Amino acid sequence: MRLASLLRHEVLLAILLAVVLLILSFQSDKFFTVSNLLNQGRLMTETGLIAIAMTFIIATGGIDLSVGSILGLTAILTGVFWQNVGLPLPFAALAAIAVGTFAGFVNGVIITRFRVPPLIATLATLALYRGLAEGISQARSVRGYPDWFYVLGQGEVLGVPTQLWLLFVAAILASIILAYTRWGRTVYAIGNNEVAARFSGLSVEGTKLALYTVSGFAAAVAAVIFVSRVSTTRSDMGTGIELDAITAVVLGGTSIFGGRGTIVGTMIGLCLIQALKNGLSLAGVKGDGTIMLIGAVLILAILASNLFERSGTR
Amino acid sequence: MGKVLLSAFLALSFSTSLSQAQSAWTGGDDLPTNPLACDATPPTATAKPYDGGEPTNAPDRKGKTLEVVDVPKLVGIGYFNATSKGIADAAKEMGTMNAKTDGPSKANIDDQITLIDNYITSGVDGILFAANDPVAIAPVLKKALAAGINVVGYDANSTPDARQWFVNQAEFNGIAKSMVDAMAAEIGDDGAFAIVTSTFTTPNQARWISEMAAYQAKCHPNMKWLETVEAQEDNILSFNQANTLINKYGDEMKGIFGMTSVATPAAADAVTQANKCGSISVVGLATPNAMKPYVSSGCVKSVVLWNPVDLGYAAAYVLRAVADGDLKAGATSVKAGKLGDLSVINGSEILLGAPFVFTKDNINDFDF
Numbered sequence: 094m095r096l097a098s099l100l101r102h103e104v105l106l107a108i109l110l111a112v113v114l115l116i117l118s119f120q121s122d123k124f125f126t127v128s129n130l131l132n133q134g135r136l137m138t139e140t141g142l143i144a145i146a147m148t149f150i151i152a153t154g155g156i157d158l159s160v161g162s163i164l165g166l167t168a169i170l171t172g173v174f175w176q177n178v179g180l181p182l183p184f185a186a187l188a189a190i191a192v193g194t195f196a197g198f199v200n201g202v203i204i205t206r207f208r209v210p211p212l213i214a215t216l217a218t219l220a221l222y223r224g225l226a227e228g229i230s231q232a233r234s235v236r237g238y239p240d241w242f243y244v245l246g247q248g249e250v251l252g253v254p255t256q257l258w259l260l261f262v263a264a265i266l267a268s269i270i271l272a273y274t275r276w277g278r279t280v281y282a283i284g285n286n287e288v289a290a291r292f293s294g295l296s297v298e299g300t301k302l303a304l305y306t307v308s309g310f311a312a313a314v315a316a317v318i319f320v321s322r323v324s325t326t327r328s329d330m331g332t333g334i335e336l337d338a339i340t341a342v343v344l345g346g347t348s349i350f351g352g353r354g355t356i357v358g359t360m361i362g363l364c365l366i367q368a369l370k371n372g373l374s375l376a377g378v379k380g381d382g383t384i385m386l387i388g389a390v391l392i393l394a395i396l397a398s399n400l401f402e403r404s405g406t407r
Numbered sequence: 408m409g410k411v412l413l414s415a416f417l418a419l420s421f422s423t424s425l426s427q428a429q430s431a432w433t434g435g436d437d438l439p440t441n442p443l444a445c446d447a448t449p450p451t452a453t454a455k456p457y458d459g460g461e462p463t464n465a466p467d468r469k470g471k472t473l474e475v476v477d478v479p480k481l482v483g484i485g486y487f488n489a490t491s492k493g494i495a496d497a498a499k500e501m502g503t504m505n506a507k508t509d510g511p512s513k514a515n516i517d518d519q520i521t522l523i524d525n526y527i528t529s530g531v532d533g534i535l536f537a538a539n540d541p542v543a544i545a546p547v548l549k550k551a552l553a554a555g556i557n558v559v560g561y562d563a564n565s566t567p568d569a570r571q572w573f574v575n576q577a578e579f580n581g582i583a584k585s586m587v588d589a590m591a592a593e594i595g596d597d598g599a600f601a602i603v604t605s606t607f608t609t610p611n612q613a614r615w616i617s618e619m620a621a622y623q624a625k626c627h628p629n630m631k632w633l634e635t636v637e638a639q640e641d642n643i644l645s646f647n648q649a650n651t652l653i654n655k656y657g658d659e660m661k662g663i664f665g666m667t668s669v670a671t672p673a674a675a676d677a678v679t680q681a682n683k684c685g686s687i688s689v690v691g692l693a694t695p696n697a698m699k700p701y702v703s704s705g706c707v708k709s710v711v712l713w714n715p716v717d718l719g720y721a722a723a724y725v726l727r728a729v730a731d732g733d734l735k736a737g738a739t740s741v742k743a744g745k746l747g748d749l750s751v752i753n754g755s756e757i758l759l760g761a762p763f764v765f766t767k768d769n770i771n772d773f774d775f
Binding site for chain 2: 121123129136227230231233236322323324325327328330332333370371375381384
């Protein structure tokens with residue numbers, strides 16, 4: 094029965110996405126072209142990577158608000174390690190990703206060891222990491238990366254943007270882990286009933302610690318892609334990206350109370366938002382109108398899904 | 408082993424922050440400065456070849472109606488409302504341009520890039536922009552050029568090869584000279600001052616501050632630089648930051664520079680509310696309407712700016728001239744409607760004019 098209700102939301106969302114794509118392609122003949130759609134894939138990769146990790150976290154009933162700040166910190170460190178410390182760029186990027194992952198690990202430690210609610214813990218580290226990024230950057234942007242580095246954010250492999258491949262692989266891996274492994278079921282179990290999960294002998298703390306660390310890692314990888322895409326580093330990179338990621342996850346049917354959610358849903362949610370942003374802009378709707386419409390779609394999708402779930406389960 | 412490695416990384420990141428913090432930091436950028444002469448000697452212009460970009464395979468747009476999008480740093484603030492009014496005025500006057508303004512609601516690099524990307528796909532003839540970051544915006548502008556779109560910047564530049572022309576409201580060293588001279592006239596050649604800016608990464612503000620530091624060191628060497636604080640482009644934050652400065656430095660601080668059209672009125676308001684009018688001077692960049700109350704009460708004596716309506720107006724005319732093929736590499740001036748001939752500087756920039764200082768005597772003649 095649970096599986097049926099899960100399916101229902103994703104199917105509903107997929108239908109909604111199809112309808113939206115159809116309507117938008119009538120609004121502008123530039124919308125439903127291969128080059129535009131691939132280009133949109135490029136633009137949503139960073140949010141997508143973060144949203145994948147966020148799906149796991151929200152499915153445990155947690156949240157990670159610090160991802161945007163981790164993105165900013167990692168971006169700055171990539172530049173600083175390379176230009177000021179003098180590491181070769183690949184090592185600089187790896188070292189920065191390591192620090193970003195560590196930042197996620199710190200979130201996990203605060204949440205699991207000191208029992209701080211995730212909302213509070215990551216709200217605090219949101220400020221902390223952003224402050225670190227600004228302090229380290231000292232308002233200086235790092236620019237002038239070598240050309241090969243831009244392949245990651247601006248290049249293509251087999252005609253598809255490089256970073257989109259990365260998103261595909263991450264999404265497929267994550268869906269398999271969440272849907273088919275013992276670890277994935279632990280995530281749902283924690284979200285449904287943490288106490289029961291603990292009494293069942295599941296490693297609640299270990300799982301959570303791993304999830305927040307992975308979330309930091311995802312944000313850090315997104316940071317390097319971001320730097321490569323916009324060819325500069327700034328300490329304010331990634332501001333507000335946590336909300337975009339959370340929106341995609343929630344629209345995708347993951348319950349904010351935990352215990353429910355799929356990667357497929359998140360990916361459809363992500364595509365839906367990106368299609369709306371792009372398609373409405375091409376159709377001549379201004380930025381503020383687009384944001385309003387996305388809000389309306391979010392509410393409608395959740396209302397509709399709740400309605401279906403109720404009639405299905407009662 | 409893992410822990411050792413991680414703490415090593417953390418130590419590394421902290422040490423880099425410390426080593427960078429040792430240099431004196433004013434909020435400026437690290438680019439070379441070019442302070443003007445202390446008296447009114449005009450700057451010597453150095454000829455420089457055209458360094459802007461070219462659109463590939465642009466269709467012949469001469470005399471045809473242009474579809475133009477204007478993408479400012481952000482929408483909804485007085486300053487960019489004024490520039491888009493100037494663009495709309497010019498478009499109406501010409502009758503051959505449909506211009507619309509669409510920008511991010513926050514001064515955010517990614518939103519601005521995405522917006523421009525979408526307009527490239529939708530197929531506009533021309534893009535006018537004010538960059539949130541000169542380098543971050545460059546790839547998407549180059550993409551526009553590659554798609555045959557005419558690209559002209561105003562207010563905040565990109566790297567030169569990512570656009571065709573840039574309409575420069577006033578040169579950085581000119582603004583810096585006007586600001587520092589006005590402050591020195593009010594607080595004396597040995598006064599101490601602080602600065603409220605937007606963010607340290609905002610290119611224009613950082614550039615102005617660098618030029619101010621250079622000009623002050625050259626022409627008013629005894630003035631004292633207390634601190635530069637960030638206040639985004641946020642009213643309340645700007646007020647709080649100015650208030651903090653007033654409380655922190657007490658009688659030592661004689662003046663506050665506001666670097667944005669939001670920070671300057673907020674600083675003036677903080678000084679007024681602290682009853683420090685007369686003992687703390689406020690000099691800054693701001694639009695006249697926001698400053699009228701403080702100027703007429705005598706709390707603020709000089710407001711430095713250019714006319715943003717003219718800036719947008721000039722940018723629209725420049726775009727038209729570029730699309731028509733009238734403004735080419737090597738040109739020395741361009742006709743901009745009622746503004747007359749504007750001169751080309753720095754290879755591919757068009758100078759609007761010298762900065763303007765609003766005072767009690769003239770501020771009521773302006774309404775924007």
